[in-house]
Structures are given as structure tokens and as C-alpha cells.
Amino acid sequence: MEEIFAKFVSQKISKTRWRPVPPGSLQPAETFVTGSWDNEENSVSLWCIGDFGNLSSDGGFEGDHQLLCDIKHHGDVMDLQTLSVSQEWVGAHYHIGPGSPSYRSAPCTGIVCNSPEIVTVGEDGRINLFRVDYKEAVRTIDNADSSTLHAVTFLRTPEILTVNSIGQLKIWDFRQQGNEPSQILSLTGDRVPLHCVDRHPNQQHVVATGGQDGMLSIWDVRQGSMPVSLLKAHEAEMWEVHFHPSNPDHLFTCSEDGSLWHWDASTEVPEKSSLFHQGGRNSTLLAHPSSNQLNVNQSLISSWLSTDPAKDRIEITSLLPNRTLSVNSLDVLGSCLLCGTDAEAIYVTRQLFS
């Protein structure tokens, strides 16, 4: 994490997303989109990293990112997903939520794409299913939730998972008719709102959520209605959580308290090793240059679900040097990490695991 580039962009960033690279490509990601919020005029912007000779007129150095283009966006950008229809075409899709009963438009808070399907959720507690080639919503679930739906993700192809502001995970199966979820999982008692959700890229039953109190919860949707583990993390709302898409032992979270954390559950300590050996090994790991290193002895294995505390540990590294305002969004792809903050800065690193 030696090199994190910061760029101030004169707008508060609500979402950041990498443009997906073609599968098998060895090139690091270099194009990303950002969305702004709370401006008089918001925009979705496309940025590119790298040297462009003619473009870097304002003294851009290697690793600095340049604005390629932007479009005006009516209202705050709440969520962004990139959707590749062909290898060349990348567009940011967004949708302003459908009208609530009194036909005032309600904010759409989350979106997820799985070409050709697009699912959106909103403050009106409604779920919409769109298809790229259809003008109208293919399926709408009214009153899917009594409170605000904050985020959505695909679980398996016809199933989606939503999180709401009363601490519940709901699984919806589009094969089933009716407006009832197929399963409800919830945090105990306190109804702490959940703000983000991500599914393990390989193990589709493993789901991570982040809540208002900054807790990270790991769920196994196959069993039980309670989280497998609750990890005390940030001091304020966790806005986004992401498993690393190709290296899912790594998890990334960002929060209102202005921090961006890297959770590394890959440091498996062989069971045979002595305590002494463990210590030695960890001291080398702790020689990381970043500050704010924590070691958590937690019940997580590479699969994030193990319950044997002696076996595994998670290393948490804080990735941003000095925290100030909220980190609203992050995205990770390969060795590239991207995040956007309320302090109107975009941070990019392309040497995540160096």
C-alpha cells in the first residue's frame, strides 16, 4: 500500500466503480466511473489512469487520473454498477426510483446488474426487475419492505438479497409469485439498520453486511437466521463492503468515520506451528508500513465461516493515512482499489498486495 494517489475533484463522491477488465487480461484496471451527490448539479464521471501525453496538461504524473467525460445526473447518485454488454461498451446505469403512492419520486438506493437483468431497490420499499432490452420493469414487488431498502445483491441467478433499515436480510426468489420473501434473516433485537451487502464470489451462501453501528456481519444463508459472526469494525455507518472478486479471503470496508479497511483472512497459520513460530510470522506481517494495524483473533477461516478461533486470524489494515470525512464508496478489482469521499477526493492505488 505504498502508493495511494489522492485527487480532489470538487464534488462529493457517492459511488466509485471500476470498469471491468476482460477476463484473463493481465492489464490492471485503468478506467472507472464516479458519481457525485449533494451538488446543485450532480454528475456521473468517467476517469482514466495513466499517461496520456496530451491529456496530462495540468502536470499529471504517473498514476494520476484524468477526467475522460462526464454527464449531468439529476439528483444524487446513490448507486452505480458497470454493465458490460459487449467487451467495449461500458455504461453506468442508474435509475431514479419509481413514484411512491402519492407519485412523488422516491430515491432509488441500490442497484445490481447481472446482464441482462437489473434489479433496483428504493426508499419506497419496492423492488424492480428490469431487463436491458425492455422499456418497462419486468417485475415489481410493491411493499417488499416496510422500511427503506438500502442495498441489493444477486445471490443465485433468480434470487436476490436485500438489506433494510431494520436490520433484516431478505431473500427473494423471482420464480415465486407473490410479495413475500422466501427467507428472512435478521440481527438480534436491536434492529440496527444494514447499509451494504456483498456476496462471496465463489461461495454463494456466504454474505457480508455492514450496519449503522459499523459492525461487519458474516452470514451463512443456508443455515440459521442469525449472522455467523459479528465483528466490531468501524465507529460509524459502514457504507460499503466488498469481497475481493478474485481473492475472496480479502475483504474491504469503508465507513462514515472516514476509514477504509482491508480485512485479510488469508494468513492461515498451520495448526502444527508453535506459538513462538506464530509470533515470528506475525511480526513480519506487522512490519507493514501502514499505521493502525489490528490483529483480531476471530473465528474466521479462508471461507470466513470457520468457528475455530485458535486456527485463524484476520489482519486488518487501515488503508487511508489520515481520516476525516466519510468514505462513501469503494471498489476493488485485481490489485487496484478505488474509493471516494465526502472530502471530495478520489483515492486510487494499483499496488494493493505489494
Place this chain on the structure above:
Amino acid sequence: MLSKPEGPDRQFPSQPGSGAGSFVRREIWGPGVCGGPRTPGACVDQTGNMEELDGEPTLTLIPGVNSKKRQMCFDWGPGEMLVCETLFKKKEKEEKMLGCPFIYIVRKDIDVYSRILRKLFNESHGIFVGLQRIEEESTGKSRKAQLVRVSKNYRSVIRACMEEMHQVAIAAQDPVSGRQYSSQVSILSAMELIWNLCEILFIEVAPAGPLLLHLLDWVRLHVCEMDALSADVLGSENPNKHENFWNLATLFVLQGRLDEARQMLSKEADANPASASMCRVLGDLMRTMPILSPGNTQTLTELELKWQHWHEECERHLQDGTFASNPHLESLCKIMLGDDSALLEQKELLSNWYHFLVTRLLYSHPTVKPIELHFYAQSSLDLFLGGDSSPEPLDNILMAAFEFDIHQVIKECSIALSNWWFVAHLTDLLDHCKLLHSHNLYFGSNMREFLLLEYASGLFAHHSLWQLGVDYFDHCPELGRVYLELHIERIPLNTEQKALKILRICERRQMTEQVRSICKILAMKAVCNNRLGSALSWSIRAKDAAFATLVSDRFLKDYCERGSFSDLDLIDNLGAAMMLSDRLTFLGKYREFHRLYGEKRFADAASLLLSLMTSQIAPRSFWMTLLTDALPLLEQKQVIFSAEQTYELMQCLEDLTIGRTESRDLEGQRLQDDDIETTKVEMLRLALARNLARAIVKEGTLEGS
């Protein structure tokens, strides 16, 4: 360089009372004129009871208003002012004139709206917050080093901003905006110049000797024509023939860059063998000039002695006429002797009086003490301007700094600059250097706090930068909290996400009143959108019992109309929050009754139903519904209500009917409704009586057996 801003970008510092969002109409002003701003400078008054006006207020004409015939009214806002035409009619005039149909918003701090300056605000916010965290305990060298580093960070942000603004100014398509950007560049460059000088004099507090080195760096940094000129001349094919060759050599000498000057002399010597020996002599003089280098341990007295010796040698060469045949070299030698008239001949190259001052000090008083600075500064200014022109605001500011009059610096900056950013941050930094402690204003808190409050209020007036303002208010111990409370309530809540961010700000600071009001707004919005579940969540978060009751009533009403509950996911999971209000408890418990009933746990359901009435949790208006709910339980095959419970149910029914007959006597209408009601009561009585009979029999048999 630093021009007085005109028009609406003049600052209107509001008085403490009017500062944070109190919209009080003050007075109606004269025709079409709004002006009369007080600058914060006017508040800096040692005696603490009188204010004087610094400079004339500027006039701002409101477009579309005939200032001769119309009158204006205005209203203060937190960071802006509303101005509109009044419908004031004079008695004798009946003619109707079309007035100006607009209400104008006059913003005092337009810099906040600049895209590029936003970067300055955001980046410096981080530095500001970092500065507040610097340990009070750390003292001496380490603290000073920290503060100098902070100051340098601020300056580098200004510079970055300036460079970007410069790029934009060059790229600007139309000349008007190009000029605007250019004037911003010059303002930013002036800010950096002032800040740098303040850093040297107030923060670094360099002693005699190093002081001059700092001042030299200061001048070198800010006379940027140098680099272009140097590249132009030295990059040319034949530098000696370049028209600016001697200008560049002179500039090098003026800035004390003697190594570079010597290189140029050797070029001249190569190209011009006739003057080679002269060049060598002058080059030797340059090489032998004693200077204080940072690593050197020699004392000031030693340096002064050596310097005196060197100075005499220069003088001797001049008098011997060593350079008489070459006017260029002679003038260089005169400069190195610190000769005022020789220096003033280079006015063009010096470009400003502070450069003149530093060069003069370099060649005539290299060990100048901080305390003597203002004397040389004043004489340099007088000599340089030579009575041709009067000093500009920037000159006054720099002069005040040389006089070590911090308050004057801040006051002049407040008047001259078009935003509060500069004074607020500089004052805060100087306050951390413990340089302002004795100074209190005659209102509010101290000057640091006053300026920070003004700056942060400006940020709060902006639709997006308000988040930065929060941290500034946090570090205003006296009035910051009140300002924050008043400002934060006035931020529009467009989305829940924004509301959550504001709530987090309030909750972190235990601003319970604001949390309540924000949650209430959100709950009300949810009710208007018919999102009862959301509304209930918000009122639970606000711990707002009254509103929870209202929402619960809506739920119950919906239930009565539709016969089923909505938003079960929430109501079933209320938990301890159910205790917030009686009505909410009832709602939760009533729903629990339905669940028990659905699960066929009739005995539990029955006792819960009864307890809802006997404990008076259920509202009277709902009793009939509850009793009707009891009907199917009474009609079950097995006996569910015990005899005692049945008596209690009967009691409830009788209480209810007595109340009803009384009210019916008053109304005497709605016969048909009453018919249904009477039938219901009759059915209930019958069912109760039958149940009672069965219960008595059953209990009797059980006891008997």
C-alpha cells in the same frame, strides 16, 4: 497585484446575533442601494467599545430595479441576503409602474462557489483538523517544527490551487472569464506571499542571520519571471548575444544567486577576452562573499567581521576603477555594495519594493535583526515608490507583517481579500503559536473564533460544503456549538442517506434536540408518503412517544379497515422499542395476540386479550374490536376463558356499554349504526353467558374430581 474586490463579493460580516440563521427583518434601506458592510477589521478595536469604519462601503446595484423610484427591502440569511423591491406607494402618485418581479439572493462569499477553490477548502480542511489534534503538551522545537510543517502544507495547497487556476485562466475561451481567473490567480499568489512572510516572521521566528536566508528564499519563490527568463537566455544558442543576458545576470545578483551569476560571468569571459580579467575579479568577489550557511557554526560577529572585510574589498575595486570600462560589471559591483541608487536603477528587474528590501539587506545589512526589519521595510517602500504612487493593500499588509503587528495583518487581509478562508486559517495557525492570546473582541469570543465562525457559516450556506463546516464549529469552544445547532437544522433532507449523515453528526455531539427534530421530519415525510413502517422506525429512533402513538393509531385504523396488518416485518420485531408509547405497546401486543391465535395457542391468546383491556393499555375506542375478537374464542369447543376471566370480560363490556348509552343520549342519531352495535353487544352477552355457564360447570367438575 492584490485588488480590492468589487461588487457582491464584498464581505458582509453579520453580527453574532444575526450570524446563524436568524431571519429577522431589520430595516428598509434607501432606494436601490444595499451596502454598508462592516468589515471584521472594524471590530478589531483595542478599546473594545467603538467601531470605526475601514474604507468606504461599496455599492452594489441590483439589476432591474430603478434605484431612483423604487425602494428595496432585505433580509439577512446565514451566508447571504435576500433583496427585493417593496410595494411602497406614495400617496399622491397613483400611476402603476411595473416593478422588478424578482427576489435576489446576494451572496457575500462567492469564492465558496468556485470549483477550483473547493479543492482549497477541502484539502485545507484536512490540514486544519490535523492541526487541532497537535498535542498541546509538545513544546519547544518539536512543536515549532510541527507548526512550520502545517504552515507549509497550507501554502502548498494554495500553490496547487493557484497552478490549476492558472491553467484554467490560460485555457479560458472568453476573455471575461479569463480575466476573472487571472485575478483569482493574483489573489491566490498574494495570499501565498503573505502567508509565507508570516510563516517566516511569526512561526519560524528566525533570528538574525538565518532570517535573511529565509527572506531570500521568500523573494526567490515569488519572483517567478526569473525561471522563464533564465530558460530563455541560457537555452539560446549564444547566450552572450541575447538581449536579456545582462538582465538575467543582474537578476541573479539581485536575488543573491551568486553561483549562477558567476557562471554567466565565465561565459562572458569566454566570449569576450577583453573583459576576461574583469569578469574574473568580479567572479572572485562573488565567490568570496561571506554568507551564513545552515551547517556553519561561525558566530554572527565572525560573519560580520568577514563581511566587513569583503565589503571594503569591493569598495576598493570600485574606487580603483577596476570595472570602469564595462558599465554592466560596474553596476553589478555597485549592487553588491548595496548602493541604493544603483539598486533603484534596477527597479524594473526588482519589480516590487519587498524584493528591493531583501536585496538591500543582503548587500548592506546581512545580519539584520527581526526587530530592525520594519525600519528598513519602511524606508525601502518609500524609496521604491518615490512618492509616485501610494501603497496598495498588499503593501500595507506586508508592512504590517514587517512591523510584527499581527492584528493589523489580519485586519488588512480581511478587508482586502474576497473570502474568509485565508484569515480564518492563518489566524487559527497563529493562535496555535500562542500569538493571539491577549486579544478579545468586544462581542462573541476571540478573533480566532470569530473568523472561524464566519468562514464555517459561509461553508454552511453552500449546498455541498456544509460537511466541512462542522469540524470548524467543533473547534470554536464558545459559540461553535450554538452555530452548529442552528445551521444543521436548516440543511435540506433530500434523501435518507443525507439525513443519516446529518444524524450521525448530531448523535456524535449529543445534540438530542436536533436528532429528534430530524427524525420527526423524516417520520412525517414517511407518513405523507404512506410509508408507516418507515415512519415508525424513525419515531422509534427519535424516541418520540407522541409520534409513535400517532403512527400506531394509523396502523390500527388500517387494520380496522382492511382486517389485516401491514408491515409485519417491523411490528413483529419491535422488541424493547415497544415500550416507547402505550399505543405502540398495544399495537405490538395486539399483533402478538393475532400471532398466538394463528398458532392456535388459544389460552395464551385469550389471557393476553383480556390483559390488554384490564391493564388499560388498549384505547377505549378499540375495546369493541377486542371483544369481537374474543367471540371466536368464546365459541370454541373447549372452554378457554375461565369463569373469573369471563366475569372480567363482562365487566369490560358493561363499562363500554354504559359509556356508549350516555354518549348516545347526547347524539341521538346514527340509528342504523346503533342497530349493528346493539346486535353485537347482544351476541357478546349471549356468548359470554354461555361461556360462563360452561366454565362454571367445567371448573366445578375439575374441583370435584
